[in-house]
Amino acid sequence: MLGTGKTILIVDDEPLTRSGIHKTLETWSAGKYKILSTDNGAEALEIIRSQVINLLITDIRMPEITGLQLVESMQKRGQKPVVIVISGHADFHYAQSALQLGVVNYLVKPIQKRKLLEAVEGALQIEEEWERVETLERMADPQLLQAKLESQQYSEPVQQAVRYVEQHLQEPLGMREVAMHIHLNPSYFSALFKEQTGFTFSEYVTRSRLQRAKELLLQTRLPxxxxxxxVGYQTPKYFIKLFKEYEGKSPSQFRKELKQEDDEI
Incomplete structure (x- = not known):
């Protein structure tokens, strides 16, 4: 089931269309979502300033502020809800412009209820995925992320080592073992890895394991x-100790804070 507590805003200057969409979504939602509607872009912007909108459904052609101008205005304010645009015409130019703004669906009037609900459910799933990715980015280890972004510049042996680490985080990972795997002298490999990644091999493995642990804490309910x-630790005690050293909090506290953030959205 999709997440609850989200808000959907409908913007359309045609009363029958706006009312029809609103009633259809109210019935479908059965109280899981807050459904708002307005007949103009200016009022829509006032609503958007006062609360978080998770899904915007807007007519593309409206007086004063068009649907696309509304989306552009929101993006300039740093707000990026998922957007479905609706139109009385199958206009390729408008559809192309909408896609360039990140609009996830384009519906042509008259809108069938089935197609509307399919579009809304799909858009909300996309919105949840965006939230998940945004959360993962916020909790990413910036130094590790930078090292991964630069990995294409590493020599082939170091790239092989990085791939090996990613594929074997659950297993014991010793520098000597990985050096043998890529056919390098351990001392030479150690110096080469440090020179190119900025990390000792041991620290790279630790940061990679803890990053994977943070993802599991977010995405699962595993103990x-x-x-x-x-993530490769035989005893929870040592894992918790390392996690606290790097994150400043226990894994349980980290998970609790993430849950609180989710509840506030």
């Missing part, structure tokens, strides 16, 4: 002991 095992 801390299971997460520790999945």
């Amino acid at each position: 801390i002991s299971d997460i520790a095992e999945q």
Whole structure:
């Protein structure tokens, strides 16, 4: 089931269309979502300033502020809800412009209820995925992320080592073992890895394991002991100790804070 507590805003200057969409979504929602509607872009912007909108459904052609201008105005304010645009015409130019603004669907009037609900459910799923990705980006280790972004510039042996680490985080990972895997002398490999990634091999493995652990804490309900095992630690105690050193909080506290953020959205 899709997440609850979200808000859908309908903007259309045609009373029958606006009312029809509103009633259809109210019935479908059965109280899971807050459904708002207005007949103009200016009022829509006032609503958007006062609360979070998760899904915007807007007519593309309206007086004063068009649907596309409304989307552009929201984006300039740093707000990026998922958007469905509706139109009385199958206009390729408008559809192309809408896609360039990141609009996820384009519906032509008269709108069938089935197509409307399919579009809304699909858009809300996309919005949840955007939220998940945004959360993952916020909790990313910036130094590790930078190293990964630069990985294409590494020599082939170091790239092989990085791939090997990613594929074997759950297993014991020693520098000597990985050096043998890529056919390099361990001492030479150690110096080469540090020079190119900026990390010692051991620190790179630790940061990679903790990053994977944070993803599991966000995306699953696995016990801390299971997460520790999945990222290569034999005992939860050592995993928790490392996690606290790097994150300044325990895995349980980290998960609790993420849950609180989700509840506030």
